[in-house]
Amino acid sequence: MAVEIIMPKMGMAMKEGTVAIWHKKVGDTVKKGELIASIQSEKIEAEIEAPADGTIIDISVSEGIGVPPGAVIGYIGNKNEQVPSQPDPATQATEHQEIAATVEIDxxxxxxxxxxxxxxxxxxxxxxxxxxxxxxxxxxxxxxxxxxxxxxxxxxxxxxxxxxxxxxxxxxxxxxxxxLKVEGMRKVIADRMYTSIQHTAQLTLNSKADVTELQALQRKLTSIAEKNHHNKLTITDFIAKAVVLSLQKHEQMNSAYVNEHIQQFANIHLGIAVALENGLVVPVIKHAEQASLLHISQQIKLLAQKAREGTLESEEMAGSTFTISNLGAYGIEHFTPILNPPETGILGVGAIEVRPAFIGENIEKRSYLPLSLTFDHRVLDGAPAAAFLKTVVQLLEEPHALLL
The missing domain is CATH 4.10.320.10 (E3-binding domain)
Known part of the structure; x- marks a missing residue:
C-alpha cells in the first residue's frame, strides 16, 4: 500500500509550507530516512525524509507550490503501484494534522x-x-x-x-x-587651499614638451656655469625662464581677480613652490622679468635653501604673480596644481619621460616633460590659456631662445 509523504507542521504558527526542492523524482528508489525534499515556511526551513522504503510513485506538489501542513505532497510505494485517489488539499490537511504535528520542528x-x-x-x-x-x-x-x-x-x-x-x-x-591638531603652517596651507577652490573658477590644461635638446643644452651650460659661477643649471631653471618670457608675451596670465576687477601686473614676481617636511612654502623671485637665466637659477637655489633652513623672511614669500610647482622628483607626470591666491595661473611640472618617437622618417629616443597649467577661468578663457602654455612648450623645445 502506498505511503503518503506529508507536509509537516513547522512551528505552531505555520499555516503553509512550500516545497523548495525535490531531491528525488518519480521512479527513484528510496530508503526510509533518506532525504527526498527540502521545504520552507515563512520562518523555518527543513528537510523531509522518506517515511518508508520503496519507489517515488507520485509527486503531488511541485517545487515552489505552497500547501497547508498535513497536505499530501507525494507517495512512496511499489514500482508499478497506482496512486490513490487524492482528495482536496484542505481536506487532506485537516485529516493529517496529527501526523504533521508529530514532525513539528522546535x-x-x-x-x-x-x-x-x-x-x-x-x-x-x-x-x-x-x-x-x-x-x-x-x-x-x-x-x-x-x-x-x-x-x-x-x-x-x-x-x-x-x-x-x-x-x-x-x-x-x-x-x-x-x-593631529591642524595648526601652524598646515593650518595656513589648509585655509589658503580651501579658499582657493571656493573662490576661483579653476581649470587645468595638460601638455608635453620635447626637452631632448634642452637637456643637451643644460648639460653643456652647466659645466660653464659651475666653472665660472659655481652654480649648476637645472631643468627647473630653464622652465622658470620660459615661464617668465611667456608671461611677458601673455600678460593676461600675469594678473589677479580682485574685487570684480582684473588687475594686470607690470612686473613678474615668480613663485617657486618648495616642499618641506611639515608643509609647503612659496618663496618669490622678485622682478623676474629683469633676471637672466643664471640669476634666476641662483635665486631658486638660495630661496630653496633658506626655506629648508627656516630662515625665509616674510617679504620673500609675498607678492607672487605666478607660481611653478615641480613634482617631477616624485615620479609624478600630470597633476592638478591648485592656484595660489590671488594669482591667475600656476604651472605644474612632472617627471621627464623617455620614449621613442618618429623624427621625420627615423625613430629616435626623445625626452618629454609633462606640464599642467591651472588657471582662473574668471580672468581668461581656455584659448588664451592654451596659447600661454603653447609658448612655454615652444621655448622649451627651442631652448636657445631662452638665452637671447
Whole structure:
C-alpha cells in the first residue's frame, strides 16, 4: 500500500509550507530516512525524509507550490503501484494534522553539531546560496535545524554577527588612531587651499614638451656655469625662464581677480613652490622679468635653501604673480596644481619621460616633460590659456631662445 509523504507542521504558527526542492523524482528508489525534499515556511526551513522504503510513485506538489501542513505532497510505494485517489488539499490537511504535528520542528532546540554521521555538513539550499554570496564559511555557522542543519535564519544571524564584529574592529581602529591638531603652517596651507577652490573658477590644461635638446643644452651650460659661477643649471631653471618670457608675451596670465576687477601686473614676481617636511612654502623671485637665466637659477637655489633652513623672511614669500610647482622628483607626470591666491595661473611640472618617437622618417629616443597649467577661468578663457602654455612648450623645445 502506498505511503503518503506529508507536509509537516513547522512551528505552531505555520499555516503553509512550500516545497523548495525535490531531491528525488518519480521512479527513484528510496530508503526510509533518506532525504527526498527540502521545504520552507515563512520562518523555518527543513528537510523531509522518506517515511518508508520503496519507489517515488507520485509527486503531488511541485517545487515552489505552497500547501497547508498535513497536505499530501507525494507517495512512496511499489514500482508499478497506482496512486490513490487524492482528495482536496484542505481536506487532506485537516485529516493529517496529527501526523504533521508529530514532525513539528522546535527551532529553539539546543544547537546541534553541523556534522552528520558521514562528516558532511547539512545545510538548506537557500542557506547555502546566501552563505556563498556573502563569502561565509559554512563550517563556522551553527545550525539550529534538524540534526544541526543550517537554515537561512542561521546564515542571517551569522551575517549580523559578522557585521557587528567588523563594526567593533572599525571602532577599535578609530580608537587606536591618533588625531593631529591642524595648526601652524598646515593650518595656513589648509585655509589658503580651501579658499582657493571656493573662490576661483579653476581649470587645468595638460601638455608635453620635447626637452631632448634642452637637456643637451643644460648639460653643456652647466659645466660653464659651475666653472665660472659655481652654480649648476637645472631643468627647473630653464622652465622658470620660459615661464617668465611667456608671461611677458601673455600678460593676461600675469594678473589677479580682485574685487570684480582684473588687475594686470607690470612686473613678474615668480613663485617657486618648495616642499618641506611639515608643509609647503612659496618663496618669490622678485622682478623676474629683469633676471637672466643664471640669476634666476641662483635665486631658486638660495630661496630653496633658506626655506629648508627656516630662515625665509616674510617679504620673500609675498607678492607672487605666478607660481611653478615641480613634482617631477616624485615620479609624478600630470597633476592638478591648485592656484595660489590671488594669482591667475600656476604651472605644474612632472617627471621627464623617455620614449621613442618618429623624427621625420627615423625613430629616435626623445625626452618629454609633462606640464599642467591651472588657471582662473574668471580672468581668461581656455584659448588664451592654451596659447600661454603653447609658448612655454615652444621655448622649451627651442631652448636657445631662452638665452637671447
Amino acid at each position: 527551532k529553539k532546540r539546543k544547537k546541534a553539531t553541523n556534522q552528520a554521521s558521514n562528516g558532511k555538513i547539512k545545510i538548506s539550499p537557500v542557506a547555502r546560496k546566501m552563505a556563498e554570496a556573502a563569502g561565509l564559511s559554512i563550517e563556522h555557522i551553527h545550525g539550529t535545524g534538524p540534526q544541526g542543519r543550517i537554515t537561512k535564519e542561521d546564515v542571517t544571524e551569522a551575517l549580523a554577527q559578522n557585521d557587528a564584529e567588523k563594526g567593533e574592529m572599525k571602532a577599535a581602529a578609530v580608537e587606536a588612531s591618533k588625531q
